[in-house]
Amino acid sequence: MKKILTIILLLGNFISIQAQITELPNGNVGIGTTTPLDKFDIHQGGLTLSTPNQGIGYGKNLNGITWVVDDDSAGRISETAAAIRFLGTSNWNGSTSPSLLSFETIGAAGEGTVQRMIIDHKGNVGIGTNNPFDKFDIHQGGITLSTPNQGIANGKNLNGITWVVDDDSAGRISETAAAIRFLGTGNWNGSTSPSLLSFETIGVANSGTIQRMVIDHLGNVGIGTTAPDSKLTVKGKIHAEEIKVDLSVPAPDYVFKKDYDLLTIAQVQQHIKEKGHLPNIPSAKVLETEGVDLGLMNMKLLEKIEELTLYTIDQENKIKKLENQSSKIEDLEKKIALLIIQLKK
CATH class of the missing domain: 2.40.128 (Lipocalin)
Incomplete structure (x- = not known):
């Protein structure tokens, strides 16, 4: 009797399962659906694995x-x-x-x-x-590397590197004594307000990082200043082995052309008396307030050197002429002296 009941229960379960599983001619199998869309399609139900605490279900x-x-x-x-x-x-x-x-x-x-x-x-x-x-x-977060004392993170005092590109606040790449800070009020992909890249190092003890160099939204680089007004603005001394400046004005070889209007020494003297500086040279007040354009100023100074060369050549010619005249006068004086001696005899 028990065997008969067991067979009946198994047969009922088999029939019930067959009623829920659909296999289409294309090989798609569906559970809970008669129109499976893929090779295995479970509809309005889930699949649970038999392993304890492991399952795939809905x-x-x-x-x-x-x-x-x-x-x-x-x-x-x-x-x-x-x-x-x-x-x-x-x-x-x-x-x-x-x-x-x-x-x-x-x-x-x-x-x-x-x-x-x-x-x-x-x-x-x-x-x-x-x-x-x-x-x-x-x-609003960062990346920290697993290497000891090396990391990329936001707002952490690491010996490694801190890096953030944020929407509307400051991001920083920093080591213990140095930082690269991204400053701006808009998104990285297109800020509507000026942005700034700041390079910083630690100053005296407990002073925090101090800005040493900046690159602004125009591409201007500032050293010792936060507001560069040129491609490179330096507030302080520059020590270099060599500096090459491309000319934006013509070299003053025009001074040596025949049609150049060279002022006379008297005219230069009068200009100095009235203005207090050389012609075509900025005054001390202008230089103090506006600074010195090295390329332009070097050309102006070269112009003055070439003018001085012309004055020197002119003076040399005059001196030779005077020397020649002086020699002739000496000869005449000797001849006159001889004539006087002869007349006395």
Whole structure:
């Protein structure tokens, strides 16, 4: 009697299972559906592994993994305190709207899962943001390397490197005694306000980092100043073996041309008396207030040297002429002296 009951129960279960499983001629198998869309299609149900605390299921709070790819809502692969969520508005096999892969973990007690990282429909990865602008976008956070005393992190006093590219505050790449700071009020991909790249080092003890060099939004570099007004602005001394300056004005060889209007010494003297400086040279007051353009000033000084050369040549010619005249006068004086002697005889 017991054997007959067992056979009846097994046969009933077999018939029940057969009624829930569909196999199409194309090889697709469906459980809970008569129209399986893929090789294995489970509809309105889940699949649980027999291994303890391991499973694949839908809508179950398992210690294992929960996985759903849903038509028009959120799918989730999750453990007790973590989830991978598939977000989209259409089927996996061809969404007409952007999809999103969200990685989540449990936050504070009762908070539920909190989004930690996403991969959007463009393949951009975002950590701390659900709208990454590039292939890897970290927002309000950092990266720390596992090597001791070496790291990339935000807001941490590491011996390694601290690096942040933030939306509207300061990011920093720093070591214990140095920093590279990104300053701006807009997004990295297109700030609407001026940005600044600041290079800093530690000053005296406990003084914090001090700005040593900046690159502003115009590409101007400033050393010792935060407001460079040229491609390179230095507030302090420069020590170099050689400096080459490209000319923006013509070299003053025009001074040696025949049509050059060379002032007379008397005219130069009058200009100095009236103005207090050489012609075509800025006054001391102008130089103090506006600074010195090395290229332009060197050309002006060369102009004066060439003018002095012309004055010297002119003086040399006059001196030779005077010497010649003096020699002739001496000869005449000797001849006159001889004539006087002869007359006295």
